[in-house]
Amino acid sequence: MATTSTGDIEKTKSVEVKKKLNVLIVDDDTVIRKLHENIIKSIGGISQTAKNGEEAVNIHRDGNASFDLILMDKEMPERDGLSATKKLREMKVTSMIIGVTTLADNEEEHAFDFHFN
Template sequence: VTAAKNGKEAVDLHRINGQSFDLILMDKDMPIMNGIQATKELRSTGISSKIIGVSSSSREESNVQEFVEAGLDDYYMKPLTEEMLREILDKIKP
């Protein structure tokens, strides 16, 4: 498990450090680079990791749609429950 404090740090983990992950939980609202920008950057580098977006915004908000279109594999509303996390982890099992 690796935590990034903002979207730029998340992108740098891949671009600069060369790290790869099976699953990325991406918050929509982060400082420096938001989740929409970070997701677009990661997808533009060709990463195929599952990116699950999380936000306190409802699906109806237009910026959530932009987040999904940035390259998310799925989207969940906060707060994430233990059940939601299990569901997410089940999606990446081989």
């Protein structure tokens, strides 16, 4: 049976680790990016932004990027959300990816949901 000393308990109390939610916000609309940044900040998270899917892919190319969550807009210039998500999955990016859109076309939503969490 293992025992714990008072010193061990004090060490544990003094080393309180809090992991902040790390989010990549991908949207071509500056207002939407800022809105999402403010929401993430309000819950104590940290965020990085990309203006389109190509920027999101490039952020991950070197293999050093790691996000808990990616908020991915559907329609953007250079590389849209679906194409960027497919590429990120091919690159073995395991972050949860949530598709963000204001469109309500059921067929497009179904295709968009295919690769998102």
